[in-house]
Amino acid sequence: MGLEIVKCPVCKQKLAVHQYIVPGSFVVCANPNCGTSLRVVQRKPIKVEVVPVEQTFTHDYRPESYD
Numbered sequence: 001m002g003l004e005i006v007k008c009p010v011c012k013q014k015l016a017v018h019q020y021i022v023p024g025s026f027v028v029c030a031n032p033n034c035g036t037s038l039r040v041v042q043r044k045p046i047k048v049e050v051v052p053v054e055q056t057f058t059h060d061y062r063p064e065s066y067d
């Protein structure tokens with residue numbers, strides 16, 4: 001109850017997404033060999049899309065760390 005099941009578009013892992021995860025939220029694939037970042041695009045029925053890697057790392061990417 002309160003969960004929707006969606007398959008990871010990359011590895012087909014079944015993911016249980018809580019009802020409080022609203023569209024626009026990010027979830028990470030539960031498969032440790034995948035770990036793809038996904039964005040919830042809609043609920044009932046749930047739909048997710050793969051988040052491009054360059055968006056995933058936008059917030060903590062610090063090029064100056066490589067000096």
Ligand SMILES: [Zn+2]
Pocket residue numbers: 008009010011012013029030031034035036
């Ligand atoms: Zn996956």
